[in-house]
Amino acid sequence: MYRNKTFNRKKVMIVFVAVFFIMMFLIGRLVYLMIFCSEYYGNKAENLHERERDIKAARGKLLDANGTVLATNKSVCTISVIHNQIEEPEKVIEMLVRELGIPEETARKRVEKVSSIERVKTNVAKETGDAIRAYGLSGVKVDEDYKRYYPYGTLASKVLGFTGADNQGILGLEVKYDEYLQGTNGKILTLTDARGIEIENAGESRLEPVNGYDLCLSLDYNIQMYCEQAAKKVCTKKSADSVSVIVMNPQNGELMAMVNYPEFDLNNPFTLAGDTGEAVSAEEKQNLLNKMWRNQCISDTYEPGSTFKIITAAAALEEGVVKLDDAFFCPGYKIVEDRRIRCARTTGHGAETFETGIMNSCNPVFMELGERLGAENFVGYFKQFGLLSKTNIDLPGEAGTIMHKTENIGPVELATISFGQSFQITPIQLVTTVSSIINGGTRVTPHFGVSVQDADGNTAKTFSDETHENICTAETSETMRYLLEKVVSEGTGKNAKIEGFSIGGKTATSQTLPRSDHKYISSFLGFAPADNPQVLVLVVINNPQGIYYGGTIAAPVAKEIFENILPYLDK
Template identity: 55%
Template sequence: MVTQVLKKEAGNMLPRPVRTMHRRGILRIALVLVTALILLCVRLGDLMLAKSEHYKELAYDLHTRERQLKAMRGEIQDRNGKVLAANRTVCTISVIHSQIKDADEVVSALSETLKMQPKDVQKKVEKITAREIIKTNVEKKVGDAIREMDLAGVKVDEDYKRYYPFGSLASKVLGFTGADNQGIIGLEVSYDEVLKGIGGSILTYTDAAGIELKNTAEQRVEPIAGNTLRLTMDWNIQSFVTQVCLELMEEKQANEVSCIVMNPQNGEIYAMANVPEFDLNRPFELPEGTTCESEEMRQDLLNKMWRNANVSDTYEPGSTFKTVTAAAALEAGVVTFNDTFSCPGFYIVEDRRIRCHKVSGHGSETFLQGIQNSCNPVFIQVGLRLGAERFYSYFEQFELLEKTGIDLPGEARTIMHDPKKIGEVELATISFGQSFQLTTLRLLTTISSFVNGGHTVVPHFGMAISSFDGTSTQKIAYPQGTHVLDEAVSAQMRECLESVVAEGGGNKAYIEGYRIGGKTATSEKLPRGTGKYISSFVGFAPADEPQVIIIMTVDEPQGIYYGGTIVAPKVKKIFENILPYLNL
């Protein structure tokens, strides 16, 4: 009885744990499924909402191919509209790996047509990228020939290459562009934002394998051409000035000859030459016969070839700087034209015996005669009368220590003594243009303010910017001039510098029927005693109301090297040509 009861109770109790375990298992599975479903929903939400744009872009990139189109760069024109920098249509050859059907045929055809090594082309063809450029700046007729081959996976897109109609003319002013059509030096880089335009694109659709879909039209976003830059430069004046500079360089076997022609009233530059120039259409080719031991040396030679000495190189100006000493002394009232001086051929300052260029001396002379004779002892005494502190204050007043602000890159700043370290010897040498350095552009700009009535100007090339289609034009504005010299003193400066040409050392620049003012200079290069000189002349006309000012320098002329002898006649030649041309 008891046994039966126990068996019955045991039978009733056995299924309960089993059912409980089943329920727990089902509950766990359900919990896992619900958790997975929640995670899946979160993930889907993340993909569809938070990251939808990202995956949309990936899908877009997978099914589209975009090729960039270069914008046509804006022209650069001279003041009369003559085109100095234009564009030629060229082609960019590229391949799309997924669309190539016969790689060997593509490699063979492109290497032969583009005159490239087959192995170089093959590397690009086999590279798995959305688009691989084989060669840029390909002549249009070559690009057309490749297009006619109808090679699967090969694309020919037309774009533009910079072209300079006059080759080397004004090369160091205009500058040039690189393979990407961006400016590298000169005005091309200064006005890059104005000239470069806005690029376009060609968009095509592909399947998942990258094969272009035949039934879909490509989408084009046309590029917007750059603006036209109108310069103050005059092609005729630039051409003639360059010719004269080349003549002088060849005659004197000089390293280089530089020249700037400017309007001293407003800073408009009519011409800026720095010969030898280089071919703007082949700017990376060194002069014939040049040898390079390394790529670094080659780049150094290129940088030197591209360098605009008028803007980027400093030099000791010599006697042309006596104009600054004269202007400061007249403004300060420490000298008059009639003050007398004695020149025995030298002047002793502290323990230094400083010679005059005329060893026998000029004897007794007035200050005006001292200017005409370019007498060092006279200017030493005038400089000492001014004193270091006051003289230095005039350097600041005349803005000699500042850059001119020209719209060309790479302008160098004046290298001057620390004012606290200017003793009497330094003051003496500064007074006649030695022991410091500045650029020809800085000196010309400063002298302009001495003869234009006393106001500063900003030398510049940019005159106006026009839209490509010519529908709108905007003049380029420059800062108003600062008054730095009394008008009466400016009139005195014009008078004394005119006398230098009419009666003094600048007489070889004299032109019958014209009033020319000017100043000569011959400065010995460092280190002293090497017999190497820089000869120069600065002149302006008409002397009573200057409209043109010119500075010309010759680096290391051979034989006779005096500025008044070799440079003044060349400036005279330029004046004889351009004054009638400008109706002056």
Template identity: 60%
Template sequence: MMTKTFTRKKIFVCSIILFVVFILLITRLSYLMIVRSDYYYEKANALHQRERSIKAKRGVIYDRNGVELAGNKPVCSISVIHSQITDEASVVAVLSDVLDIPEDKVREKVEANTIREKIKSNVEKETADIIRDKNLDGVMVDEDYKRYYPYDTLASKVLGFTGSDNQGIVGLEVSYDDILSGKPGSILTLTDANGIEIKNEAEGRIEPIPGNDLYTTIDINIQKYAEQAAQKVYKSKQAKRVSVILMNPQNGEIYAMVNVPEYNLNEPYKLNYKKTTKMTDKEMQDALNMMWRNFCINDTYEPGSTFKTVTAAAALEENVVKVDDTFNCPGFRVVEDRKIRCARTTGHGTETFRQGIMNSCNPVFIDVGARVGVDRMYKNFEKLGLFEKTGIDLPGEANSIMHKKENVGAVELATISFGQSFQITPMQLLRAISAIVNGGKLITPHFAMCSVNNITQEKKMFEFKESPGTIRKETSDTMKELLEAVVAEGGGSKGQVPGYRIGGKTATSEKLPRGNRKYISSFMGFAPANNPQIVGIIMIDEPVGTYYGGTIAAPVMAEIYENILPYLGIEADYSEEKIKETMSGIYIEEGD
């Protein structure tokens, strides 16, 4: 039976329909493979590529002389790839033995069918080499860098430390993280669906860019010496803590910043004191945060008598007082309804303004403050940067806590005049004092000097804001002379350093709440008094026993200066006779 015509027609028509469908499918394919190609290609690539990042070497932090303060130590991380292990038993045995990890913990990780299981990171190179030499299949030893602080506790609260990903956590490591961290590189590898790297596939490798080195203004010798001195008084006075800042008042370069007790930067998560009770995680974290705190900039305090420097400068600047103006101190001053006492309850009697500063006499400053008035007082505070953060290159700087100007009555003005009823950070005070003694230039205290590119050796200096002309030069000169007198003949006599002209001011501030007999004893001193090259402040928090700043803080600063002034190349400019003369200065118990 022959095929009928309609049968052939039907076959033909059906085949035509079939080919039309084929063309539709080709169109669909073209759409997928041309129009959507990039979209799917990228999605597929993201699925196939595993990125292993290569840590960039973090920049080194140096002191001003090029001594390494924070460097890198080569370490290794050990990991296992389950699918590549051939001899599981010996892998477990070797790893647990060499790395000193319990066998069951290692076995758990070895048996985990994951892409890559990290056994231990930050393994010393020598230890890692032992494992490497065993040549075990499926055990990966990756070179890595770990932040290392060769001086352990030195300037711990300034330098700060880094986290596991090499990122800064606190201190300079945070503020200069961008410069120090560099750019991590990466190895791109293709993997199959189980995450196993495909051999012979071209690896994309992006080299890491090492971070830039940072040269700081810290001088390791000054820092060390200041730390020793602080440590000594911290122990002898059983203080809660001792802070010291040493800075160049001319440009704001900080030579040293000490906060005793310091902590070990190589073990930042270990408390630097013995735990008395078991701590919850939160308590532990709070304790660590407390330990990492830099009290020179993170906390405010009532400055007390050292602040009289600022009041005096404001009064001189506004021409409301002359050095030889006379005041009377009966041992107290009644302001409105309050009776404010002088430190010497019997009173200083009649005294000049100059003597008032030397005696740290509260009534004198109450009178001077009243003469200046709130407006002019605040104007000068502002010029001296007391309403703003100092701009120091450390994270978490605190700002001053001041009365609102409209709320300042006579009583408040009186207390402000001798450094009470408001709070500032030690750094803010030191910055204001620097401006007062350097001829009126408001500087930005800082640690960073320059950064050096590790590849190009290109050096980049850091610039910090300086605003000259905050107070007149004459005011500054007078202040230097008055503050020199405080040390030479007044309440700061224990701050004397044989052969050097030291200017300074003491303070003993009772901590809030009052009446607990907890004090912060401090001393601010600069040298040489006629042309200050260094200014420093020491604060002893909650000393036990004698707590007068002039008695316990000033000698510490004197001791520091005695050693570092020659080191800084500042020559003694007093003859031997003169020394004997200055050493006969009188001591007056000073005001709070």
């Protein structure tokens, strides 16, 4: 009997101790939740009775060099419904079908879906949004929103780029400077009861949006228009595949224009240019869109041809392997190993100096310069001039130079490289490298972005771009400016000559791969004034029909551009 009592007391004590510790744990937990976590759970409770809607921030504008608005915003509306607040669902469905033009099935699905808020349609015209608001139907919300709008449609489409449905940048400058342009959305907070219905007279709190910064560009609307008109004209006349034009200040890298004709409509970027209405697969359409959006000036590489002779000549002058009066002889070709490599003039130029050789764009002269430099030295100048690195232009999608490895450059490769074949660069790379050769020896970074400013015009940030000094000597730069002015005034570039203006430049005609297709690229690179370059223009015509020589069809286009922009810039 005594044992049973002792045993029972022990059991009672164990239970008591267990209950005591459980109670202490629960009390401690309660104190922790009520005191230390009160703010956290208070916020959670508050959030259960708050409904949050975004107030969209206005995206910053894109402004040209003169303040012309190239991209802005249109006021649109987002239409939403809140299931728990709808009192007359059939009237709401009927209204949505009538005003938004959506199928009844879609409207009914949105209205009957039980959720805190259901978006019905975005990018609705403001007039339609106002009309929906005027119905005064419970549970229907009309929120102000913005849609990107481009006043000039196709102007500089592959440079400016466009935004998606969420107003975030997708292409071009819109995506490159998205962090400055997009701003910060605001909020509308409304109180609801346990059923999710807004409490009358409870009011609403607002967190106002912060609009994005405006982006100030070096691109000039007028110069871009001049260039686009010239590109369209020659593309149509020569039935070319495309025409690219770059206009840049070689002293600081500011880009005044960049044309990739044909352009596309920025306000309808997902509509294929020349769409015939034929059904295509989703994958094929995306490929066609990517091709339409592609910026050839920065993303496509090509064999530059004779415009590259500027770089070969500068390397030879820097290395001291040639002087202006050095004598050469051109029989119309040069034998390199087992290959006969022709000059553009198959009958030959005969006896000539280095100066007349560059004026004649004579291939044998430049093959001789390549031989004097040697493969290792030549590749060294590629590095020195920055050709083996990207330009770091402020646009996405830049391609790099495609070049032989030094150990793979034999006599034939060296000869063809010297006059701009058997390797590939982008148009923007050519423009940037030539700029450094003619501006005194400073490699600049090509760019469109200059600064960002707030809505009141106050500058928030000015962009600085990297430069590299001593790419070549001032003497080499001066000599190259002299030689390239001779090319235009007396040589192959005479079709770009303008009375009263000093123009320097170089023509080029290169063949695309495979050679058997007999497709050509005609180009001209020019700058003015020749003694102190302030404007550099590159024209590239892809696959022109009929006569395809750069001096015949590309140089006149550059001349037309110069005739428009030099008086405009007062150069």
